[in-house]
Amino acid sequence: MDPILVAASEGNTAQLQSILDQDPDAIHVRHPDTSASPLHYAAESGSIEAVELLLTNGHPWNEVTNDHKTAAEWALGKGHQAVWDRLLQEGIRVEMLLALLGKPDAMEYDDETKQKLVDAGQVDVSDFLNKKLTYTDGLLVDEDGNGVMMNWEGPLMERHAAVIAPTPGLSVLNVGFGLGLIDTFLQDAKPAKHTIIEAHPDVYAKMLADGWDKKAGVKILFGRWQDVVEELEVYDGIFFDTFGEDYDALKEFHELLPNILSETGVYSYFNGLAGTNIFFHEVSCAIAEADLQDMGIETKIEKINMRDLGDEEWDGVRRKYWSLPIYNLPVCKFAM
Numbered sequence: 001m002d003p004i005l006v007a008a009s010e011g012n013t014a015q016l017q018s019i020l021d022q023d024p025d026a027i028h029v030r031h032p033d034t035s036a037s038p039l040h041y042a043a044e045s046g047s048i049e050a051v052e053l054l055l056t057n058g059h060p061w062n063e064v065t066n067d068h069k070t071a072a073e074w075a076l077g078k079g080h081q082a083v084w085d086r087l088l089q090e091g092i093r094v095e096m097l098l099a100l101l102g103k104p105d106a107m108e109y110d111d112e113t114k115q116k117l118v119d120a121g122q123v124d125v126s127d128f129l130n131k132k133l134t135y136t137d138g139l140l141v142d143e144d145g146n147g148v149m150m151n152w153e154g155p156l157m158e159r160h161a162a163v164i165a166p167t168p169g170l171s172v173l174n175v176g177f178g179l180g181l182i183d184t185f186l187q188d189a190k191p192a193k194h195t196i197i198e199a200h201p202d203v204y205a206k207m208l209a210d211g212w213d214k215k216a217g218v219k220i221l222f223g224r225w226q227d228v229v230e231e232l233e234v235y236d237g238i239f240f241d242t243f244g245e246d247y248d249a250l251k252e253f254h255e256l257l258p259n260i261l262s263e264t265g266v267y268s269y270f271n272g273l274a275g276t277n278i279f280f281h282e283v284s285c286a287i288a289e290a291d292l293q294d295m296g297i298e299t300k301i302e303k304i305n306m307r308d309l310g311d312e313e314w315d316g317v318r319r320k321y322w323s324l325p326i327y328n329l330p331v332c333k334f335a336m
C-alpha cells in the first residue's frame, strides 16, 4: 500500500506530516482498487489527530470509495464516534461556507465523485416537466424509469399529514401531488381549505380525471410553485415534496415560509436529502435545520424506523433514492 495510506491507517501523524512536507500532492493518493483515501484510513484508525492533520492539509471531507462509503462511515464502522462527529462538523462547516460564498449547490462533488454517483444510479432529472409520466400500480415513473413517487412512502405521508393537519377545519397547502397520497390523508383530516400545487401536465391531468378539482375545499394551482407564489395565502399547515429539484430549490421555498405559514402553523417536507448515504444525509439535515433557524423556524425531528425495502420494492425503478434505516421527519414551527 502507498506509504501515506499506511501512515494514515496507523494514525501516525509524524509520518503523515513528513510525507506531506516532502510531497504535498501525496494528499491525492487513493487506493488503486477501492479509491479509499488517506482520510478513510485515518478515520478507520480512530485517530482524531491524523484526521485533523489531513483536513488541515486540504484533504476533502466528502471523498467516497468505489462502493460509495465516506471516511466517516469507515470511522463509525469501527465505533469511532468522535471521528464521525468531527467529520460531520467539518462537512457542515465547509458546506455552509460554500453556500455563504455563493458557490453552486451545497453538495457539489468533483467530477470523479459525480461519476460514481451516476454509476450508482443517481441520474440527471433536469427537464423533468417535459418527460412523459406513467402511473402503474402504486408507482409514478418518468420515461427514464426514475421513480417520482412510490407507494412505500405511504406511511410517511400519513404521518406528515397528521403533523401538518392535526385537527379538522384548517387551511393546508401541499406542494407536489405525485400519487396523491398525502392529499388523500389530508382530505381525511377535513381541512376547511386544501390547496395543491402541481407542475406536471400528466399529474395534473390525472388529478382532474380523479375529480380532485371537485373535492371539498380543494383548490389546485397548476404550475411550478416558483410560478404561483403570488397566488399563495397564509396556511396552518404546509407540506413540500417536489421532484427533480435540488437543495437550493428547497431552501428557496423555505425562504417563503415567513410569508405563507401562520404564526402557529406547522411546516414539514419530504426529507429525502441524500437519502442513500447516512453521513451526507446527516450533513444535509443539519444544514437545512440551520437555514430554517435563520428564519426563526425551529425544527424538531421525529425518528421513524423504516422497514428494509429490499430490491423487489425498486423493481422497474432506475434510481434507488432511499436506503436508510431511519427516516427523519421534520416538524417545523416558528420559535415562540
Ligand SMILES: C[S@@+](CC[C@H](N)C(=O)[O-])C[C@H]1O[C@@H](n2cnc3c(N)ncnc32)[C@H](O)[C@@H]1O
Binding pocket: 148, 149, 157, 175, 176, 177, 178, 179, 180, 181, 182, 183, 197, 198, 199, 200, 203, 223, 224, 225, 226, 241, 242, 243, 244, 245
Ligand atoms: C414525489 S411527488 C409528490 C408525492 C406526494 N407527496 C404524494 O404523497 O403522493 C413530486 C411531485 O411534485 C411535482 N413537481 C415537481 N416539481 C415541481 C414544482 N417545481 N412545482 C410544483 N410541483 C412540482 C411532480 O410533478 C410530482 O407530482
